[in-house]
Amino acid sequence: MTPPAPTRFAVVGSGWRSEFFVRLARMAPDRLRVTSVVTRTAGRAEEITAGWGVPAVLTLGEALREQPDFVIASVPWAAMPDLVRELVAAGVPVLAETPPAPDVEGLRSLWHDVGGSGRVQVAEQYLLMPGHAARLAVVRDGTIGEPTSVQISSTHMYHAVSLVRGLLGVGTDDVVVNAREFTAPLLDPLSGAGWDPSARPRDATTTLATLDFGGRTGLYDFTDNQWWNPLRGRRLLVRGTRGEIADDAVTRLVDPVTPVTSLLSYRRRGIDLNLEGVDLDTIALDGRVVHRNAWAGTRMSDDDVAVAELLARTGAWARGEGDEPYPLAQACQDHAISLAMAESARSHADVRVGGEPWS
Numbered sequence: 001m002t003p004p005a006p007t008r009f010a011v012v013g014s015g016w017r018s019e020f021f022v023r024l025a026r027m028a029p030d031r032l033r034v035t036s037v038v039t040r041t042a043g044r045a046e047e048i049t050a051g052w053g054v055p056a057v058l059t060l061g062e063a064l065r066e067q068p069d070f071v072i073a074s075v076p077w078a079a080m081p082d083l084v085r086e087l088v089a090a091g092v093p094v095l096a097e098t099p100p101a102p103d104v105e106g107l108r109s110l111w112h113d114v115g116g117s118g119r120v121q122v123a124e125q126y127l128l129m130p131g132h133a134a135r136l137a138v139v140r141d142g143t144i145g146e147p148t149s150v151q152i153s154s155t156h157m158y159h160a161v162s163l164v165r166g167l168l169g170v171g172t173d174d175v176v177v178n179a180r181e182f183t184a185p186l187l188d189p190l191s192g193a194g195w196d197p198s199a200r201p202r203d204a205t206t207t208l209a210t211l212d213f214g215g216r217t218g219l220y221d222f223t224d225n226q227w228w229n230p231l232r233g234r235r236l237l238v239r240g241t242r243g244e245i246a247d248d249a250v251t252r253l254v255d256p257v258t259p260v261t262s263l264l265s266y267r268r269r270g271i272d273l274n275l276e277g278v279d280l281d282t283i284a285l286d287g288r289v290v291h292r293n294a295w296a297g298t299r300m301s302d303d304d305v306a307v308a309e310l311l312a313r314t315g316a317w318a319r320g321e322g323d324e325p326y327p328l329a330q331a332c333q334d335h336a337i338s339l340a341m342a343e344s345a346r347s348h349a350d351v352r353v354g355g356e357p358w359s
Contacts, residue, residue, distance in 0.1 A: 006033040007069055007315030124334065130283060134264055151221070162331075164218035174214065176211075177344050250285060328358070
């Protein structure tokens with residue numbers, strides 16, 4: 001059988017996030033291929049070609065000559081909406097980085113201009129991370145009944161909102177947001193720049209927010225730099241009518257009088273004398289596989305796996321072979337709610353998100 005052709009994509013932008021996409025294509029060259037990277041100067045183009053090992057061009061027109069399946073818009077927030085408009089006007093399927101516009105008015109304007117085109121997806125990958133994908137599968141198969149609440153202390157803003165909405169299954173339903181900020185000293189020894197052995201405790205802000213979807217609720221808890229800080233863990237609780245998922249522990253009734261708790265079991269390759277490689281293989285619940293790593297053999301991290309899967313699904317959608325991976329309407333709702341959290345924290349008042357044009 002002839003293997004399927006790799007998903008082919010171009011990237012507009014030459015920052016660290018663009019390099020992230022290029023790195024994934026290097027890790028899975030039989031499935032992902034970068035046709036070109038668009039940057040603004042000849043000097044930067046030379047650096048990209050030499051350092052990243054992919055063609056670099058100076059104009060969008062040059063990039064489109066290679067006929068990529070889709071184009072990733074990976075530029076700063078302020079430049080994102082106009083680039084998305086330009087790509088849609090050129091008839092190109094688009095994968096926009098998060099968020100698709102900086103503020104609510106920008107989201108509304110972008111939706112007005114391109115929302116009906118059906119050409120825009122957004123690079124929101126968190127529901128595709130293996131652990132979250134396994135939890136979502138358990139929720140959707142009814143193991144804990146109907147989901148009623150999600151509590152998350154992990155990632156920030158629109159990413160966390162995406163997880164809450166996805167696990168609750170609330171779509172673009174109206175929501176009332178109430179948020180507050182609290183400050184306390186915290187040692188912060190690790191950041192994107194690396195370890196800081198001389199770090200001392202400094203003030204860090206924690207944002208707590210409730211999201212009331214009218215019968216289903218979310219609780220958001222995030223502390224500055226929580227992604228990196230090893231002194232602050234990550235927690236996720238999904239409660240349902242017949243049980244709950246607390247991180248990797250699944251509690252439910254197996255008959256009318258018997259509650260049982262089981263753990264999501266991760267099979268990882270490369271541990272001890274296992275010579276299959278260094279990857280996550282499967283995640284199972286009581287012997288039933290609820291997630292299988294489609295990128296085993298690439299040595300990708302969980303976040304890499306999520307983004308690679310998003311790229312593959314975007315390629316399938318762009319070629320008319322699959323469903324939309326993360327439509328613009330969903331990403332607009334995520335960011336509108338995250339902006340409402342910030343507004344509520346400032347005003348100390350409830351903020352409602354509803355009646356938006358993408359709803």
